[in-house]
Structure formats: structure tokens, C-alpha cells
Amino acid sequence: MNEKDFEKIYALMECAFPIEEVRPRENAKAQLKDPHYTIWISKNEADQILGFIAEWDLGSNIFLEHFAVDQTLRSAGIGSRMMAAYLAQVAKPVVIEVEDEKTEINIRRIGFYQRLGFYLSEYGYDQPVMRGDISKKISLKMMTYPAPLTAAGFETFKQQVFTQIYKTIKE
Incomplete structure (x- = not known):
């Protein structure tokens, strides 16, 4: 991702995730300078951002912190294609x-990842709130690819x- 796309990605992030799971704009922009953090963007021929994957390289594995598709384009297979292409090129687990809460959307989300080859684990934690309440x-709960x-x-x-x-979360 280049910095000119940041505002569009941040707006998509705010639409796709609860406020508690999105860093304040200044913190989100500052983390772009971290060499372990990368945002991969999918665009169409008209240069429209379709979605993004935000990753952290933790050394032994990759942590996908955010993954979203523009809400007006969902249910068209874009997310599945994006994630499948991403997983085909990643060299680490x-x-x-x-979310651990058993809601219809969370159950569907878990099924989406399982169809892509992720394993749902019994392990989990409470994520610190990034802002808001x-x-x-x-x-x-954690899901992992390519092995449990x-x-x-x-x-x-x-x-x-x-x-x-x-540790980088600030009020």
C-alpha cells in the first residue's frame, strides 16, 4: 500500500470493524512506518479499492490483524479470491x-475461513480495546493456516x- 491510499483503507476499516477494534487514525497511520506491518490492497481496473489485508510479520508466523472487502462488493467472491491468492504466496503460518461470541455473522465468518483451509482453535484471549468503550x-479465538x-x-x-x-495501542 502506498500512503495515498491510507484514507480510503482507513474509511473501509471503520466501516468493516467495530470502533473498539480500530486504532485512532493517527496511530493507524503511524504504524505504516513499522517494517513488520504491511497492508495488501486489491484494486480493479478502474483503480477502485476492492478490499485489503493488513498483516504483521511476527517472525515465526504472520498475524492478519484486519481483512475487509468494500461492503458494496461483498458476496461476489472477492474476499475468497483475495484470501486464496494471499495464502498461496505466504511463506509462514x-x-x-x-469473535468468540456465537452470533450468525461470526459463525458465517468462521465457516468462510474454514473453507479457505483455516483451523479454528480452542485457544483465545480478550483483545485490548483500541478506542471507544x-x-x-x-x-x-484463534484460527490458523495451514495447520491447527x-x-x-x-x-x-x-x-x-x-x-x-x-503494546502500541494508545487512548
Whole structure:
């Protein structure tokens, strides 16, 4: 991603995720300078942003912090194609977070990732709130690709994500 696309990506992020899961604009823009953070963008022939994948390279694995498709383009297979293309080129195991609450949308989201080859684990944690209602609890479970998550793998991932990523959250 180049910086000129930041505002469009940030607007898409704010539409696709609850406020508690999106950093304040200044913090989100500042993290673009982190060499471990990358945003991959999918565009059409008209240079319209279709969606994006935001990743953190944690060394032993890749953490996908955000993945979204423009809401006006959903259900057209764009997300599946984007993620399949991403997974075909990634060289490390991939970890994502999904909401643990059993709602219809969360169950559908988990099914989407499972169809792409992700495994739902029993391991999870409460994500720190990035902004908004700091008393809100965001309970998450981990999904991994291409293999299931082990207890040791979860402990390593959790230590990495809380020391390398969530430490950057500021009110």
C-alpha cells in the first residue's frame, strides 16, 4: 500500500470493524512506518479499492490483524479470491482472530475461513480495546493456516502479539 491510499483503507476499516477494534487514525497511520506491518490492497481496473489485508510479520508466523472487502462488493467472491491468492504466496503460518461470541455473522465468518483451509482453535484471549468503550470485552479465538494451532504455538503467538502489536495501542 502506498500512503495515498491510507484514507480510503482507513474509511473501509471503520466501516468493516467495530470502533473498539480500530486504532485512532493517527496511530493507524503511524504504524505504516513499522517494517513488520504491511497492508495488501486489491484494486480493479478502474483503480477502485476492492478490499485489503493488513498483516504483521511476527517472525515465526504472520498475524492478519484486519481483512475487509468494500461492503458494496461483498458476496461476489472477492474476499475468497483475495484470501486464496494471499495464502498461496505466504511463506509462514498465518494466524487470525475471530469473535468468540456465537452470533450468525461470526459463525458465517468462521465457516468462510474454514473453507479457505483455516483451523479454528480452542485457544483465545480478550483483545485490548483500541478506542471507544474501554470497558467492552472483545473475546477472540484463534484460527490458523495451514495447520491447527498447538498449545505451545498459541503461547508463542500470544506473547508476540501482546508485546509487539497491542503494546502500541494508545487512548
